[in-house]
Amino acid sequence: MTVNVISAGIATTIQDLGRPGYYHLGIPMGGAMDRLALKTANLLVGNDEGAAGLESVFVGPELEFTRDVTVAVCGAELPPKVDGEPRDTWTAFTVKAGQVLSFDFLKSGARIYIAISGGITTPVHLGSRSTYAIGALGGVNGRPVQPGDSLPLGKSSKTVKDGISVPVALRRGPSNPAELRVLPGLYWHRITEQSQDSFFEDTWKVANEADRMGYRFQGGRKLEFVEREQPFSAGADPSNITDACYPYGSIQVPSGSEPIVLHRDAVSGGGYFMLGCVISADMDLIGQLQPNMPVRFVKVDMEAALAARKEQAAIMDEIRELLS
Amino acid sequence: MSSRYTFGGDEHIFVEVDEEMSLEAFFVSLSMTNAVRNANIKGVTEICPANASFQIKFDPDVIHPDDMMKELKRLEAQAEQGENVLETRIIEVPVYYQDPWTYDTLMRFRERHQDPSATDIEYAASINGYDSVEKFIEAHSGAPWFVSMVGFVSGLPFLYQMVDRSRQIQVPKYLRPRTDTPRQTVGYGGSFSCIYSVRGAGGYQMFGITPMPIYDPEQSVPYLKDFMVFFKPGDIVRFKPINREEYDAAIAQVQAGEYMPRIRNVRFSLSEFNADMDGTNAKLMEALYDR
Known part of the structure; x- marks a missing residue:
């Protein structure tokens, strides 16, 4: 009862919904960057929402199965194929023992989530199977998936309807330009009023340094800092602070030039000021941004952030109802 | 010191105790985070103390951010009445200063350094006014350190030396971060030492290496069987210089x-320490070496 990895695609890792509770030790929550996509893929194949699946970036893996399984691929538009025959994303389909699941070229988005009935059952580390390669936790012996790996599968408990699909209206991907809503805060007061405006006025582009730890953005005007004598232990650059915790979604701008939004595998702290956070409702979207994509940051207040969170939760509830 | 409270998105509250580092600010961070842990507030998911600040992560579906903010401010009043006494442990960490492995690594990244003609420790000694590396090592290993934060990556401790500000070593980080740092490198950036728990990128100056594992996800190291991370904030560390043979x-x-x-x-009192730093440190050494 295994899935055999023939080729690994790009940065393919085992992910579930992560391991909260250890961030104070520098171990991030990890888990799927696009949580809605993983949860939906799991529900489509009859798994618990938090079962472990595969996350791939831009290029999917080639997988061979040793038993009949149900598979669903959600997130990016990276069309799956079974023995070369096309299948739909966001849709449950059968792969028979001996057949090979592979992928066509990327059409939109960045990350796919492959759920397999029964889920992947590699060992649990600190409550999760999510791969955190820096700390050698989860995954396959603490690392991403490689060709030749045999991934164990659990028993599927629920029979599912082959061909069941999530309507397009419930699938979420970034617009063009993508919009990420931001709640200003943290060290917001460190930049000038003019820079507080320019950050939201400018269109940024996703840089090549974009991974599970964080996404870097380029192209907007450099941020200017309010003058001050740097506090003891903060470091000489005006963008430095006394090393502190970094919230998930926090936006640091080293030397004021290129914003970095920390994601699920965030470094838990460091010495750069942060101007606020991307709101929780928009974190999933970041996982679907490709390099060079234009992005606008949109200023919101707490009320709007909580309303957006509710809206996302309602969409998830609708998907649950549809697939229950 | 007046703490500054701010939201980090809709899931975090970030509290800056002080803009600058001090043991006083660190103790407030430690007692506040302990108070939050003991209060068992519903919806709290992560409690993270840092050097002179701390951060609480919570689920806004369970507790409204404004209510979470009120709870924290209510706890601050209580935590301030704390005695600044800590029951903790002191640990000897052996350090092979100027070892060949961090030397090889620093030579590979000279173009990212402030002074490509010197090693990291030569540079640090010189800008802190020491006339030799030996004297600098004496200062770095001569007084103990507080673990004031664990983080960045898995189990990496930041340490702040227990000396008055005039004796604090200060060294800028690399101009551009390295892409490689040996595991268990003893580093320095700003006014903090650190021990790199895993191999990887880093911007701190590299002074030496410890043979002592501090992070073990496989938990095969006997003293990491209970938990894979060795350090916690509030630990006291003494760096002991060792040679190649040791x-x-x-x-x-x-x-x-x-x-x-x-x-x-050991039991550590911040007020006793402030009254007599060298005397308190000497007593800590007596406790460590059973003298």
Whole structure:
């Protein structure tokens, strides 16, 4: 009862919904960057929402199965194929023992989530199977998936309807330009009023340094800092602070030039000021941004952030109802 | 000191105790985070103390951010009445200063350094006014350190030296971060030492290496069987200079599963320390070495 990895695609890792509770030790929550996509893929194949699946970036893996399984691929538009025959994303389909699941070229988005009935059952580390390669936790012996790996599968408990699909209206991907809503805060007061405006006025582009730890953005005007004598232990650059915790979604701008939004595998702290956070409702979207994509940051207040969170939760509830 | 409270998105509250580092600010961070833990507030998911600040992560579906903010401010009043006394442990961490492995690594990244003609430790000694590296090592290992934060990556401790501000070593980080740092490198950036728990990128100056494992996800190291991360905020550390022979012997012990760090339980009072720093540190050394 295994899935055999023939080729690994790009940065393919085992992910579930992560391991909260250890961030104070520098171990991030990890888990799927696009949580809605993983949860939906799991529900489509009859798994618990938090079962472990595969996350791939831009290029999917080639997988061979040793038993009949149900598979669903959600997130990016990276069309799956079974023995070369096309299948739909966001849709449950059968792969028979001996057949090979592979992928066509990327059409939109960045990350796919492959759920397999029964889920992947590699060992649990600190409550999760999510791969955190820096700390050698989860995954396959603490690392991403490689060709030749045999991934164990659990028993599927629920029979599912082959061909069941999530309507397009419930699938979420970034617009063009993508919009990420931001709640200003943290060290917001460190930049000038003019820079507080320019950050939201400018269109940024996703840089090549974009991974599970964080996404870097380029192209907007450099941020200017309010003058001050740097506090003891903060470091000489005006963008430095006394090393502190970094919230998930926090936006640091080293030397004021290129914003970095920390994601699920965030470094838990460091010495750069942060101007606020991307709101929780928009974190999933970041996982679907490709390099060079234009992005606008949109200023919101707490009320709007909580309303957006509710809206996302309602969409998830609708998907649950549809697939229950 | 007046703490500044701010939201980090809709899931975090970030509290800056002070803009600058001090043991006072660190103790407030530690007692506040302990108070939050003891209060068992519904919806709290992560409690993260840092050097002079701390952060609480919560689920806004369970507790409204404004209510979470009120709870924290209510706890601050209580935590301020704390005695600034800590029951903790002191640990000897052996350090092979100027070892060949961090030397090889620093030579690969000279173009990212402030002074490509000097090693990291030569540079640090010189800009802090020491006339030799030996004297600098004496200062770095001569007074103990507080673990004031664990983080960045898995189990990496930041340490702040227990001396008055005039004796604090200050060294800028690399101009551009390295892409490689050996595991268990003893580093320095700003006014903090650190020990790199895993191999990887880093911007701190590299002074040496310890043979003592501090992070073990496989938990095969005997003293990491209970938990894979060794350090916690509030630990006190004494860096003990060792030579190549002692380093090799310690590594052999680690490999045989026989290495045990020297650890003693101690009681630390911040007010006693402020009244007599050298005297308090001497007592800590007596406790560590059973004198």
